Amino acid sequence: MTSSYTPLTRSQIAAIAAIDIPDGSYVNLGIGMPTLIADYIPVNRDILLHSEQGLLGLGPKAAPGEEDEDVLNASKEMVTLVKGASIFNHADSFLIVRGGHLQLACLGAYQVGANGDLANWTTGASDDIPGVGGAMDLAAGARNIWVLMEHNQKDGTPRVVRKCSYPITAARCVDRIYTNLAVLLVTPKGLVVQRMVPGLDREVLQGLTEAPLVWIDNCGDYAVGAASYPLGSDLTARLI
Numbered sequence: 692m693t694s695s696y697t698p699l700t701r702s703q704i705a706a707i708a709a710i711d712i713p714d715g716s717y718v719n720l721g722i723g724m725p726t727l728i729a730d731y732i733p734v735n736r737d738i739l740l741h742s743e744q745g746l747l748g749l750g751p752k753a754a755p756g757e758e759d760e761d762v763l764n765a766s767k768e769m770v771t772l773v774k775g776a777s778i779f780n781h782a783d784s785f786l787i788v789r790g791g792h793l794q795l796a797c798l799g800a801y802q803v804g805a806n807g808d809l810a811n812w813t814t815g816a817s818d819d820i821p822g823v824g825g826a827m828d829l830a831a832g833a834r835n836i837w838v839l840m841e842h843n844q845k846d847g848t849p850r851v852v853r854k855c856s857y858p859i860t861a862a863r864c865v866d867r868i869y870t871n872l873a874v875l876l877v878t879p880k881g882l883v884v885q886r887m888v889p890g891l892d893r894e895v896l897q898g899l900t901e902a903p904l905v906w907i908d909n910c911g912d913y914a915v916g917a918a919s920y921p922l923g924s925d926l927t928a929r930l931i
Contacts, residue, residue: 748776
């Protein structure tokens with residue numbers, strides 16, 4: 692079967708995830724693709740972005756000539772602060788994380804298992820440099836975990852797998868997976884395909900995914916400007 696579709700870019704993935712974040716949320720943005728979300732939060736939204744080194748109220752990347760090397764995101768990029776932002780020490784930042792005060796953490800990953808296991812701190816290879824950071828605390832402390840990642844590795848190997856082959860960061864913690872092809876929900880019935888990029892066939896998506904997928908009768912379009920699905924809407928669709 693021929694399937695004609697265009698995978699989303701990293702910026703498009705981040706823009707869609709940003710729109711899905713509901714007002715009133717305190718959100719941690721992890722290293723890599725998730726930090727792009729800050730560039731796409733609408734100015735009229737009541738969302739505070741957290742960075743574990745001790746910032747609450749992160750804004751988008753700094754414009755040329757306005758950079759401040761003391762205001763960095765998790766990817767060590769110079770960003771801005773929104774009105775009312777707070778700066779505090781590292782210990783207090785982790786009190787926010789461990790105290791359950793974050794509605795959401797958006798993290799990158801090497802792999803996600805069908806049961807929601809997260810692997811994002813090392814591949815276990817002898818030449819890999821582990822990067823624990825705050826991911827283990829975030830996976831345990833945030834109320835919801837969204838993963839943003841490419842659907843497959845560069846060689847085509849699936850990242851959405853039956854069982855993680857890399858060392859896991861935390862077990863059964865992931866709620867949503869945003870890839871360049873689809874949005875998947877981790878549910879007791881399996882990985883539910885909530886949205887797909889236009890033109891992508893079910894058979895093709897399943898062929899690119901190691902874990903079995905579950906389909907719903909009103910699977911939405913996965914594109915910038917399409918309908919958003921904020922927290923609380925994950926289980927409204929009927930499984931088929």
